[in-house]
Amino acid sequence: MAEILVVGASIAGQTLAYWLARHGMRPTVVERAPRLRVGGNGVDLRDQATEVAERMGIMPRVRAAAADVRGIKFVDASDRAVARMNMSRSGEIEIMRGDLVALLHEVAAPEAEYVFGDSVRSMEEDGGGVTVSFEGGATRRFDLVIGADGLHSSVRRLAFGPEAGFLRHMGHYFAFANADAALGEDRWVTMYNQPGKMAGLYRSGKHDQAKAYFIFRSEPLECDHRDVEQHRALLKEAFGHETSWRVGELLEGALADPELYFDALSQVRLPSWSSGRVALVGDAAYCASPASGAGAELAVVGAYRLAEELASASDHQVAFRRYEEGHRELVRRKQQIGPNVRMMVPKNRLGMWARNTFASSMGLLSRSS
Numbered sequence: 254m255a256e257i258l259v260v261g262a263s264i265a266g267q268t269l270a271y272w273l274a275r276h277g278m279r280p281t282v283v284e285r286a287p288r289l290r291v292g293g294n295g296v297d298l299r300d301q302a303t304e305v306a307e308r309m310g311i312m313p314r315v316r317a318a319a320a321d322v323r324g325i326k327f328v329d330a331s332d333r334a335v336a337r338m339n340m341s342r343s344g345e346i347e348i349m350r351g352d353l354v355a356l357l358h359e360v361a362a363p364e365a366e367y368v369f370g371d372s373v374r375s376m377e378e379d380g381g382g383v384t385v386s387f388e389g390g391a392t393r394r395f396d397l398v399i400g401a402d403g404l405h406s407s408v409r410r411l412a413f414g415p416e417a418g419f420l421r422h423m424g425h426y427f428a429f430a431n432a433d434a435a436l437g438e439d440r441w442v443t444m445y446n447q448p449g450k451m452a453g454l455y456r457s458g459k460h461d462q463a464k465a466y467f468i469f470r471s472e473p474l475e476c477d478h479r480d481v482e483q484h485r486a487l488l489k490e491a492f493g494h495e496t497s498w499r500v501g502e503l504l505e506g507a508l509a510d511p512e513l514y515f516d517a518l519s520q521v522r523l524p525s526w527s528s529g530r531v532a533l534v535g536d537a538a539y540c541a542s543p544a545s546g547a548g549a550e551l552a553v554v555g556a557y558r559l560a561e562e563l564a565s566a567s568d569h570q571v572a573f574r575r576y577e578e579g580h581r582e583l584v585r586r587k588q589q590i591g592p593n594v595r596m597m598v599p600k601n602r603l604g605m606w607a608r609n610t611f612a613s614s615m616g617l618l619s620r621s622s
């Protein structure tokens with residue numbers, strides 16, 4: 254029975270662990286955080302991803318937990334809605350990231366060994382397997398190692414090299430934080446723009462708390478993804494002088510939130526998703542960025558496909574190749590995020606006006622006050 258180390262206990266890692274176990278393999282999931290990380294806004298499941306969730310038996314609970322957001326409302330400085338855009342699309346379901354991570358944990362945990370608060374320090378591969386040294390001091394042997402450890406993957410660094418070679422800066426930075434629900438309209442995402450900037454509020458119909466988010470255009474900055482104090486300073490620099498709409502209140506809450514999440518809007522582009530006995534899945538391999546609305550979908554579908562190929566192929570090399578051949582096209586399409594970014598963060602006032610006018614003319618949006 255193949256022993257497989259899965260690094261990262263989020264959407265990709267837990268979906269993979271579940272399906273590996275269902276195919277008779279023995280997954281061990283190692284997560285750097287001391288517990289599941291349940292932060293984040295709504296993420297979308299659609300098409301093949303909902304089919305996978307259906308097969309895992311979690312779809313009724315995904316539907317029950319769905320964020321139930323009706324659409325996006327663009328507002329002006331005095332909180333007047335200048336446009337509304339309906340987001341509901343048949344076959345698509347939006348769920349808070351944390352709810353999905355927790356649901357996946359419920360079905361994967363009985364099937365896999367979990368180790369929290371640890372990570373991989375080094376990996377040494379030979380003809381028969383991979384010897385892994387953990388930061389906590391243990392050394393263990395596995396047949397394969399799969400990196401499901403997100404945008405700044407350590408497995409990718411160890412097996413493929415420094416991340417600078419694979420991360421593509423998409424011209425913006427973003428932040429998420431918890432926010433006071435009273436600041437937003439129930440079941441709407443509210444967005445306020447200044448040229449090249451957006452501050453917004455995500456207000457699900459089923460959650461007491463709302464989520465603030467911020468995006469701003471910028472060339473690459475000196476930024477360490479682990480340095481929270483630096484993130485606070487950069488966010489403050491970008492939005493600290495904004496006094497219009499509710500930016501000040503949202504910013505104050507975000508700067509005080511210990512779960513503030515800040516990063517560059519980046520994509521991961523790798524010529525190959527595997528090297529020897531190590532492969533990558535989810536954001537670690539092909540992050541499309543939160544602006545794509547497709548991170549969860551790509552993670553779920555990719556993890557399911559990888560497990561299927563490992564179960565059916567004659568060896569891991571064939572499986573890794575087929576996984577990649579089968580999943581590349583979906584990744585390529587979902588990485589085309591230009592229109593989404595232009596919609597959320599127009600570059601200038603003309604762009605803001607064009608966005609509102611376009612949405613109105615499509616009949617997706619009704620002007621209201």
Ligand SMILES: Cc1cc2nc3c(=O)[nH]c(=O)nc-3n(C[C@H](O)[C@H](O)[C@H](O)COP(=O)(O)OP(=O)(O)OC[C@H]3O[C@@H](n4cnc5c(N)ncnc54)[C@H](O)[C@@H]3O)c2cc1C
Nearest residue numbers: 261263264265285293294372402403407535536543548549
């Ligand atoms: C806290 C958080 C909030 C997010 N919020 C949003 C959001 O609001 N909207 C959105 O579109 N996307 C969000 N994302 C990204 C989104 O989850 C992914 O784009 C997508 O769902 C693919 O998931 P993934 O499992 O590949 O990666 P991720 O969800 O990023 O998960 C990676 C996991 O690996 C763990 N990890 C990282 N490094 C190591 C290591 N060295 N060793 C062990 N474990 C490690 C992380 O703690 C995390 O649990 C968020 C991610 C995180 C971690």
